[in-house]
Each structure stands twice: as C-alpha cells, then as structure tokens.
Amino acid sequence: MTETFEFWVSYLTNGRHLNWYASFQYTVIAALLGGAFALLFGIGGAALRNSSLPPLKLLGTIYINMVRGVPDVLFFIFFPLAFEQLVELVIAQSACPAGGGAGVWPPCPEANWFLGTGEYLLLASVSLGIVYGAFTANVISGALNSVPRGQLEAARAFGMTNWQVLSRVHIRQMWVYALPGLSNCWLLLIKATSLLSLLQITDIVRGANLLGAPNFSRTAGVIHGDWRWGYYLALLLFYILVTYLSEKAFAAITRWASRGMPMAERV
Amino acid sequence: MTGLLEAILVDVAILGRATVFNLYFAFASIPVGFGLAVLVMLGRNSNNRLVANLCGGYIYAFRGSPFFIQLFMLYSLALALNLSVWKPLGIDWLVLNPLFLGPLILALNTTAYTAEILHGALRAVPKGEVEAAKAFGMGRSERFRRIIWPHVIRLAWPAYTNEVVFLFHATALVYFTLPVIDGQRDLMSQANDLFQRDYNSVLHFSVAAAYFLAVSLAVFFVFGLVYRHLMRHMPGARPLKFSLTRA
Numbered sequence: 001m002t003e004t005f006e007f008w009v010s011y012l013t014n015g016r017h018l019n020w021y022a023s024f025q026y027t028v029i030a031a032l033l034g035g036a037f038a039l040l041f042g043i044g045g046a047a048l049r050n051s052s053l054p055p056l057k058l059l060g061t062i063y064i065n066m067v068r069g070v071p072d073v074l075f076f077i078f079f080p081l082a083f084e085q086l087v088e089l090v091i092a093q094s095a096c097p098a099g100g101g102a103g104v105w106p107p108c109p110e111a112n113w114f115l116g117t118g119e120y121l122l123l124a125s126v127s128l129g130i131v132y133g134a135f136t137a138n139v140i141s142g143a144l145n146s147v148p149r150g151q152l153e154a155a156r157a158f159g160m161t162n163w164q165v166l167s168r169v170h171i172r173q174m175w176v177y178a179l180p181g182l183s184n185c186w187l188l189l190i191k192a193t194s195l196l197s198l199l200q201i202t203d204i205v206r207g208a209n210l211l212g213a214p215n216f217s218r219t220a221g222v223i224h225g226d227w228r229w230g231y232y233l234a235l236l237l238f239y240i241l242v243t244y245l246s247e248k249a250f251a252a253i254t255r256w257a258s259r260g261m262p263m264a265e266r267v
Numbered sequence: 268m269t270g271l272l273e274a275i276l277v278d279v280a281i282l283g284r285a286t287v288f289n290l291y292f293a294f295a296s297i298p299v300g301f302g303l304a305v306l307v308m309l310g311r312n313s314n315n316r317l318v319a320n321l322c323g324g325y326i327y328a329f330r331g332s333p334f335f336i337q338l339f340m341l342y343s344l345a346l347a348l349n350l351s352v353w354k355p356l357g358i359d360w361l362v363l364n365p366l367f368l369g370p371l372i373l374a375l376n377t378t379a380y381t382a383e384i385l386h387g388a389l390r391a392v393p394k395g396e397v398e399a400a401k402a403f404g405m406g407r408s409e410r411f412r413r414i415i416w417p418h419v420i421r422l423a424w425p426a427y428t429n430e431v432v433f434l435f436h437a438t439a440l441v442y443f444t445l446p447v448i449d450g451q452r453d454l455m456s457q458a459n460d461l462f463q464r465d466y467n468s469v470l471h472f473s474v475a476a477a478y479f480l481a482v483s484l485a486v487f488f489v490f491g492l493v494y495r496h497l498m499r500h501m502p503g504a505r506p507l508k509f510s511l512t513r514a
Contacts, residue, residue: 069480071436078472105466194333226347232340236332243331
C-alpha cells in the first residue's frame, strides 16, 4: 500500500511531469492575454458597428458576422500562418536576391523568421482575440443599445458633453447588460485555449499526449501501457473546474455591477 | 489572372470532395444527438433525483470542457480498450474507424448542448396550457405529445439552428485528432495539406472558409424555412434571428 503510494508520488513528480505542470502557464497566459485582446477588439468592433459613417459601419458588421459562418479553428490556424508569411515577405524584399523560387517558402533562407514558443503564444493570443473579439463586439454593441434612452437624455439635460455621456453614463451602465454575454464569450475562449498545440506550442494537450504514450525503456522493459486517456481525463476535469470557477466569478461580478440598479433582477 | 482563376477552381474541386466528409460527420451525428438529447432532457426533468443529477452532470461535463479534449480523451480510451475489448469482439475495424468514432463523439457532444437548449425550452412552456390539458383529462404521454413537445420545439428552434451550425464547425477538429485513412480528408485537413505543398495560405484557407460559409448559410436558410412552418399559426411571428454564442 505505502509502496504504491510512494510509486505514484515519485511518478507524478518526475521531471517530465513537472515540465507538464509548468506548461499550464501557456494555457493561462493565452486565456488571459486572449481575453484582453478580445475585449479590446470587441470594443473597437462595437464602436465600428455603431458608427454613423456607412463604410465603418459596414466594416464592423462584416467583422462581427464573419464568425457566424467560419469555424474558429480556421482563423486560429490561418492568422498566425498568414502573419508569419507577411513578415517573411517583407524581409524577403530586402534580404533576398530578385526572383526567388516559386513554390518555395520562405523565398530565400535569409528571409526565414524563426518563431519560438513566446512568439507563437503571442500570435495565438491575438488570433483568439480576433475571433472572440467578434463575439464580444456583438455583445457590447447589443448592450450599448440596451441602456435606457432616458438615462442618456437625462445626462444630456444635465449639460454633459457627448464624451461625458459616453464615459460616465453609457459605458458605465452598459456593463450590466453585457456581463451575461461576456461570460459566455469567456467560456468559449477558455475552451478554445485547448487548441494551442496546433500552433507548435508544447502545451498541456501535447504534454498529455507525450506523457501518456506507451513507455518502454531498454533496462526496465514496459514502464506503462497507453495511459493517454487518463491524462486527457485530467485535462477534461481541469477545464470543467475552470468553467465552474469562471461561472462563480462572473456571478459575483454581476452581483457587484448591478448593485443599486432597479433592473438587477432581470439580468 | 487566368492562372489564379485556374488555381481557385482546382482548390474548389479538391476541397469540394473534402466538404463531403464534414457534411457526413454532421449528418451522421445530428439525428443521433437530437434523439439522445430528448432522452437526456426528460431525464434532467425527471422526479428521480439520481437520474436528474446524472443527466445534469452529463450536460455540465460536456458543455464545460473543450470538444478538442473530448475527442482526444474518447479516442485514446477507444485505443486503450482495443486489445482487451474490441479485438476479442472482432469489431475493432468499426470502433477505431474515424467514420464511426468521429460522428459518435460529435453526437455525445451535441447531445449535451441540445439537451440544455431543450431543457431551457421545457421550462418556458406556458403553465396554463399544461393545466388546461390536465383539466381536459389528457394523460401524461398525450399531454407531452400534443401540448408540451410542440411548444418545446418552437421555443428551442432558433437556438437549435445555432447549435447545428456550431456542430458543423466542430467537425473541422475531427481529423486533427483521428487518423487520416486512405486520403479521407476533411476541409481543414485538406487545406493544411494543400498549404504544405505550395505555401499559399491565403488561397487554400479562403476557399475552405468559403465552403464553411456556404454550408452555414444553407443551414440557416433551411432551418429558417422549418421555423416558418413551425410558427405558421402565430400571427406576426418574428423571423429566425441568430445569436452568436453557443447555447
């Protein structure tokens, strides 16, 4: 009994496992950074959508609607690839002799842009931000329209400037209406962080695959068989736990944001 | 210019064949998922606490975790049981085939989301109509068939339309996990493959995106027609509006 216990403790704290635990940071960073980008793009998209200039409005509408028809994983893979190629194309303009080979990438070895985990993580966060920013823009644009007109009229009647109305009344009251939708976007975003391994990042998913694969050694024989499902089950439980904690956190934020609001029960 | 047009047409043809796999995954999993979802919804609403909690737990687990991890988890589970269960039964060729396992995992996933949608609709059924049906002397099953279910399907249809589109988008993940056999590639896998050949990311991924968009619009259109049929007796019923978030 104690022997099996000791085995499990030493197995679960060996170097490869410690590396795996450390790789959870990539998931957390991508979620937080992606969430920040999503909020930024969301506010920008909502501003475009509610703009009075027709071309800007059209741009905002296209941005918000693009995620309706195309899966997130396509954007998630395409944006980093296209960005990397764009940068390499720019480098190639100056670094490469004219007439690089067609169908070869990069056009010449000098133009190769090596991307490490850090760069990929940043690109992944930006693409998460772009995709979930579209969802967020939809939520925020709807919330801006949900603020009672009377509140804005009252603010104007007090002699506030347009900017004061926007920053002191409109955006302040918008959050209460936006929170349920933002909570939904956040839950979608943290689930999308499981895709990091598609961008060459050795994240928790790839780590689980490596650790769980059947393990042989020449001296000790078979150490363990195919344990991958166990590791993936652990990841499944991790994500369910994060979802649960996020729901609790958003409920608390909603309670806080809607204090003193007469419509609090409806949220 | 003609070279570009030709390249686009070649892509349209190659990726058109790949779309068939995405459509197959969606068509194979949606009816199964819907049927199971009705059962899970009834279970979630059951008076038996154990059944209700089990169904609630199933819904929470599948909605609270990424589909990508569910794919990996269930696929590796199927692999781990191969020598001890599937091989002796002689069904390993079926269970480990992506064309069987893919729709199965998709169906388990969409069951949870659909059950949640149906459960929400069930709770919104007007109480007065159910009481009126009781007063008419209708039995439990007749009440469900003639009063409750028509309400549920009408209330749930807009959200279910969204779910079907999201499920179609989720089929893009299947071949990132399951093995590609005999060049059976879906849209994402095929687009990636084309990209590896000539590094033209914009062309291949745009054509793949266009296929996803076309199918999504077709789903919206067909489900919109069904919705109009469901709401045909309601005066001034609103046309189907789509929300952006999965239920």
